[in-house]
Amino acid sequence: MICRVRFGGCILALCLCLAAAASPITHPSEVSALRAVKKQLVDPMNNLRNWSRGDPCTANWTGILCSNDLGDDGYLHVLELQVLNMNLSGTLAPELGQLSRLRILDFMWNELTGTIPKEIGHISPLRLLLLNGNKLFGSLPDELGYLSKLNRLQLDQNNISGPIPKTFVNMSCVRHLHLNNNSFSGQIPPELSQIPTLLHLLLDNNNLSGYLPPEFSNLPELRILQLDNNDFSGSVIPASYGNFSRLVKLSLRNCGLWGAVPDLSRIQNLSYLDLSQNHLTGPIPTNKLSDHMTTIDLSDNQLNGTIPASFSDLPSLQTLCLENNFMTGPILTDIWQNMTFSTSARLKLDLRNNSFSSIQGHLNPPVNVTLRLEGNPVCKNENLLNVDLFCGSESGENEMLTNLNNTTANCPIQACPRDNYYEYVPASPLPCFCAAPLRIGYRLKSPSFSYFPPYIQPFEAYMTRSLNLSQYQLSIDTYSWENGRLRMYLKLFPSMNNNNSSTFNVSEVQRIRWRYMSWTFPGSNLFGPYELLNFTLLGPYADIKFEENTKGVRKGVLVAIVVGGAACAVAVSAIVAILITRKAGQRQAMTRKRLSSKVSMKLDGVRDFTFKEMALATDNFNNSSQVGQGGYGKVYKGTLTDKTVVAIKRAEEGSLQGQREFLTEIKLLSRLHHRNLVSLVGYCDEEGEQMLVYEFMPNGTLRDWLSAKSKESPNFGMRLRIALGSAKGILYLHTEANPPVFHRDIKASNILLDSKLNSKVADFGLSRLAPAVEDEGTVPDHVSTVVRGTPVSLNPL
Template sequence: MVFPQRLYLHALLVACCCVLLLADAQRTHPSEVTALRSVKRSLLDPKDYLRNWNRGDPCRSNWTGVICFNEIGTDDYLHVRELLLMNMNLSGTLSPELQKLAHLEILDFMWNNISGSIPNEIGQISSLVLLLLNGNKLSGTLPSELGYLSNLNRFQIDENNITGPIPKSFSNLKKVKHLHFNNNSLTGQIPVELSNLTNIFHVLLDNNKLSGNLPPQLSALPNLQILQLDNNNFSGSDIPASYGNFSNILKLSLRNCSLKGALPDFSKIRHLKYLDLSWNELTGPIPSSNFSKDVTTINLSNNILNGSIPQSFSDLPLLQMLLLKNNMLSGSVPDSLWKNISFPKKARLLLDLRNNSLSRVQGDLTPPQNVTLRLDGNLICTNGSISNANLFCESKGKEWISLPNNSTNSALDCPPLACPTPDFYEYSPASPLRCFCAAPLRIGYRLKSPSFSYFPPYIDQFGEYVTDFLQMEPYQLWIDSYQWEKGPRLRMYLKLFPKVNETYTRTFNESEVLRIRGIFASWRFPGSDLFGPYELLNFTLQGPYSYVNFNSERKGVSWRRLAAITAGAVVTAVAISAVVAALLLRRYSKHEREISRRRSSSKASLLNSGIRGFSFKELAEATDDFSSSTLVGRGGYGKVYRGVLSDNTVAAIKRADEGSLQGEKEFLNEIELLSRLHHRNLVSLIGYCDEESEQMLVYEFMSNGTLRDWLSGSNSQ
């Protein structure tokens, strides 16, 4: 019987349609697609990093920088979880449409050239955890609406041109741990309301134009570890006495802030490591009470301090810098400053006491070689009280810390040119296997506020800190170079090498690259008393890693949920198909047969005429994925690319814009018409592509320019 066969086929058809509808539901929410397209329109992308944002679905087509949740939401759509556009040379502005990314957790535009103001609409993305806008050219004021981001953990806008006050509404950021607002032009007083941020760890406000009084209430913050306010103008303000009562502060830096008054007693701060109050107008003596035994740096230079050097400075085993120059200190210099210290490996100590009124040395003036003592500008250098004054009283004009540029290959005696592709492969310098050649991952990394002044004693500890959390062996990390920058901040260039194993694998696999990069980019490293907050400057993928796509992780729908929904769809399809099959088949079967006959006839006719049907993949490969370097023209219909087909034929590939697409019937009719046109002055049609929502025509390539060029004379010889 014919009809039961049709009914069976229809049931199968409906079931397939349900599954296709399910697959269609595995797409990004339409409002988020709209938002991403708006983001792209607002940006200038000179290196064409976002070229694949013109087609397909963001979550299913691996749009550059777009990371989605791994399951569809309750609304049967995929949602964007992370927008990672760091270090892509982007300019332009930030689109207010970002607010439509309602499930976004990470917004990362670091190290671009984006200008304009921060849209206040970003304050509506309540799911946001990381807001990373540092290293751009943003201007304008901070929107008070950003105080609505109740889940925000890290807020970075440093190294921009942002002006105006810090909104009081930021006191609502109850979960925030990091406020990095340094290197802008912020004005006004630090809001007292920030003392409500009980979870805050790091407050970096240095290099702004802040003024007014320092809020004493900040000292009550229970978890604050770093308060860095250098180079602001708190003119006439005293340092609040309560600043000696911070419970967990590790680093307090108030350099060049126009502060007056006396020094607080810092002896109650149990784990203070770094204190910089230089370049102020502080008066009175230095408190004689003991500092924390963890302190590495004390900088009180360029003030108006008087009295003597406290004996308590002689009992600081980890001290690297004691800077007291350009004050009014008098009395003696105790030799216990260097005698009582048992220097650890690679340790150095700088004692800069220049330009005071110190008159003598108490004890033996023979500091060890790893101590640099500067006494010029004191009475001690002119009154004849020391015989070797020339060693300590003459400025030699050299830095006390030398910062070597380590080279991964300099210390290795390995055969030259034995590594393949030297630009990408090199010898792993610390590998247990001698002359092990591998391709490292290259990482730009910066410590934003370290709690030390001299890095070599902490290099091994830093290596363990990084490799332990990455679950790697210490020899896999190599610090290729490092240098101090203003702040002070410590910039590094790291290399991570693959682990030596039985197969001598020279590269990391893709999943390992994604794992490592995810840890760096998501700030998942544990907090460190010494190394403080860090920032990722770049994560370079080249050579054998250039194929890695960060968007390939966390995509699609979980198989368990997909199987359950698919099974339900099939059962439902079979149940309803018996009811609707007869009506649908009677009404549409004749019509569908006619359409099918016409389509088959059209395509068969084209094939018989020598017109070739190309797949989208073939034409994408021919044009280097429709790279801008292969673009040769543009018209009202779309863009034209120069491509090289698989048989080495050079072709002009005309790709229709989305707004120029036709129905399949009209498109095939047009191709059939063009296939009949033959003239020695007309380029011939080679073939076409009609798949993946694309319509393309493939012509012979005219290598000597366009008809317009010849008519206008621009191609005349």
């Protein structure tokens, strides 16, 4: 009688049969809690689709890891809830507090809103609370202070406001408090100085005020104190901060601080000091700082006096910034003459806009040294040899590395195939060894250096040692600095000791992912805290599941499940086979139809990308790759297989055009070639997606620069070049393009700056054509076509 509804009814009946055979053995209150959590989440990618089927632990719900054995109460218990980077929105359910055995709660890099439920503070075993990279708001509940076993609290990059709870003093095991990039306000609780285990205190980019607690110097384990971009107006840097016993990094940039620079010479491991953009006065202390010192930034203050002679005895120094002060006396060439430079070392001395009048020594720094002197009286000394080489203006540096490893340049181009998921292992002992890497987005949140090349090999050794891999298995594909944080794109390759296998086995992938997501890497003063941006599984790893943890469940329970479900297995297989057969013809027809629509779209200079290529370029459209959003959808920064960096504009469902309109638009844009127009690199029209691929402008928008979100502001000359370049681009579109195109959205947010701070204009919205065109793939010459949001770029005159 059940099968009267044909296939659908039979499948439903069989599923009920299987559900009955596999009776739930996760604690009922935890099952109820997880269902409540799912109800309050918005899951557009349907990543949690299996949360409505079976039992959380025995059915391996996505992101749920459970105990292997039944507890004293006869149930399995949820130990980890990890759903990072799944494009989830919605809010966090208070029922999370019912997961009483939870050790890890990880919702990183989603789109969650709402407040943090106070009930989370009732999960006493919780060790990791990871909610960074969302849109959470409201104040923090005092109940979080009840988490006495918490090791790591990451709430950074949200919109959380209000004070930092004083109850945090009860977190007696916490080592990492990452609350940066929010809207916290009020006084920093001095009570935090009573946490004996605290290693990293990151509170930068908030609205904190009041004074700097002098008691922080009593923290016995503190390595990083990072409070940049807050407002402690009128406060001074406590003299007690010279008594930190193990501090490695002190960063107090743009905090409204007054008074003198304290003597920090007694801090034996201090490597990084940033006190820039404050109101500090008086001379710089003359006592010698730590030999580990890599970075000293005292720029944009009111300091006077001379450069301390002790600065000439800092063997690890990479950056010394004293610009925009009132310093006098001679410039000491001993600073670089006493240093021994390796091929990867660098020293940057920025002494601009002071009152330095002479040079002590010979002004002939080696190529490893960057010296900037403009705005000093010494630049007017025409008798000083070579001084003009260091007194001109130059663009700011944008250190970015790509193609770190080029040892595979002589390998056969076509010998490492298979959908771009395989590639040559750059440092392989076996030449041209081809394998599929794991792709990992990784960021150092507060490193104690400002220039990475000298530390690349130590980082590779640290990373592979932490993962129990050989060093050749790691490739740093790219890295770039992002406001003091070092972002990397890592690739891990399988070992050649495993019969030269070209892929990791499942257990190795699970082990590596667990190492990253459990934050069990050994601590490093040099590299500081890290964050996992994404762990993308593509190609041969796409079907790996991380929730299969029932192997330790009692055999009797598993046998009952297997026997109870065996009677249904054959029937399910038969029905699935019938349905697959029925759908196969439809899919084949649809594929032929889509391929046929592309035959006529072979345009010179415009690439036809596959969906796989776009997913690979953006780490499967990872949130960490997103650089913008508009009414049409999202913009992603992508890296193609040839290392070209591009901007990928992906239309959302409500902005999709008809295929004819979309392909016609591509043909129109492919006609537009001018030095003041951003080039169209290509497009993607697969799997119901519409994407346009443009060249990438790395330095942000003019609007950001005008609103002082970046370090410098465009001067009059730059603004003039922007205006003239924009006029040239518009003139071409209006009068020379065939057919004419009218850009209707010129504004500061559409004017970009490239890697050399040259100005360009672009609108990252999908274009729209009006009036309608006549035939697919053609644009009649007599039509004056209006394109909203056509990208326009500026090159300097």
